[in-house]
Amino acid sequence: xxxxxxxxxxxxLVRHGESDWNASRLVQGQNDRAQxxxxxxxxxxLLVTSLLEHKFDRVVSSDLARAKETAAIISEGxxxxxxxxxxxxxxxxxxxxxxxxxxxxxxxxxxxDGLVVNPDARPAGGESFRDVVRRAELFVERSNLEWPDLxxxxxxxxxxxxxxxxxxxxxxxxxxxxxxxxxxxVWAIDMCEVHENTNDPRAT
Numbered sequence: 001x002x003x004x005x006x007x008x009x010x011x012x013l014v015r016h017g018e019s020d021w022n023a024s025r026l027v028q029g030q031n032d033r034a035q036x037x038x039x040x041x042x043x044x045x046l047l048v049t050s051l052l053e054h055k056f057d058r059v060v061s062s063d064l065a066r067a068k069e070t071a072a073i074i075s076e077g078x079x080x081x082x083x084x085x086x087x088x089x090x091x092x093x094x095x096x097x098x099x100x101x102x103x104x105x106x107x108x109x110x111x112x113d114g115l116v117v118n119p120d121a122r123p124a125g126g127e128s129f130r131d132v133v134r135r136a137e138l139f140v141e142r143s144n145l146e147w148p149d150l151x152x153x154x155x156x157x158x159x160x161x162x163x164x165x166x167x168x169x170x171x172x173x174x175x176x177x178x179x180x181x182x183x184x185x186v187w188a189i190d191m192c193e194v195h196e197n198t199n200d201p202r203a204t
Contacts, residue, residue: 010151010188010189010190010191011143011152011154011164011168011188011189011190011191012051012054012056012151012152012153012154012186012187012188013154013156013161013164013186013187013188013189014047014070014074014153014154014155014156014184014185014186014187015155015156015157015158015161015181015182015183015184015185015187016036016040016044016062016064016066016067016069016070016155016156016157016183016184017036017037017039017040017041017042017043017044017066017069017070017073017183017184018036018037018039018040018043018183018184019034019035019036019037019040019066019183020034020035020036020037021033021034022034022037022040022183023037025100025101025102026098026099026100026101027093027096027097027098027099027100027101027103027104028066028090028093028097028157029090029091029092029093029094029096029097029126030064030089030090030091030092030093030097031097031098032064032065033065033098034065034066035065035066035069036066036069036070040066040070040183040184041069041073043183043184044069044070044073044074044184045073045077046184047074047077047184047186048073048074048077048078050186051074051077051078051153051186052077052078054151054153055151056078056080056151056152056153057080057147057150057151057152058080058082058083058147058150058151058152058153059071059074059075059078059080059081059082059083059152059153059154059155060082060083060084060085060088060143060152060153060154060155061082061083061084061085061088061154061155061156062084062085062086062088062089062090062155062156062157062160063084063085063086063088063089064089064090064157067088067155067156067157068082068084068155070155070184071084071155074153074155078153082155085139085142087135087136087138087139087142088135088139088154088155088156088157088160089135089156089157089160090156090157090158090159090160091126091127091129091131091132091157091159091160092125092126092127093108093123093126093127094123094124094125094126094127095123095124095125095126096108096123096124096126097126104123106121107121108121108123109121109123109129110128110129111129111178114177114178114179115175115176115177115178116129116173116174116175116176116178117174117175118174119133119173119174119176129159129163129173130173132159132160132163133163133166133167133173135160135163136160136163136164136166136167137167139164140164140167140168140191143191144191158181161181161187162176162178162179162181164189165187165189168189168190168191169189
């Protein structure tokens with residue numbers, strides 16, 4: 001079996017705990033000033049009990065501070081170390097980062113009424129959702145190549161969790177359901193097989 005045809009396997013995703021910018025309803029994106037609140041740290045600690053039964057081999061985290069702090073708390077509880085990967089960062093919102101969340105209107109995000117209506121909408125200086133799905137694809141490829149037999153716990157962000165779910169399910173991006181992803185929530189997905197000639201959902 002070649003690296004580009006590895007079997008599908010499960011992947012467990014965790015969104016970082018509540019940050020002070022979450023609580024203040026500010027746009028975070030890839031701005032790295034946000035820190036976990038006391039509640040965010042407490043919720044991250046509570047996750048450890050439910051995650052212990054899965055016997056993870058490795059924890060991989062976004063390199064943004066709010067995700068790294070969450071990963072550090074969880075990793076300590078699981079007696080594991082963690083590494084970081086910038087591919088797992090949140091969507092970049094460019095000029096909107098640090099401003100009120102209310103400024104992220106549908107024409108900026110491409111998301112309206114709980115659906116992706118324009119995966120190519122791009123905030124000034126930022127990324128489209130399609131860009132985030134491309135990063136999700138790169139992480140899946142790296143994971144299948146570097147850790148094909150390991151059980152992974154991935155600590156990341158709401159946008160990347162949605163992107164990984166969409167990519168691995170081969171779901172078209174236009175009309176994709178935009179499910180709520182709460183802080184410190186856990187998502188189990190089947191990692192898609194990586195083939196050189198698969199139909200790519202990013203094209204739709």
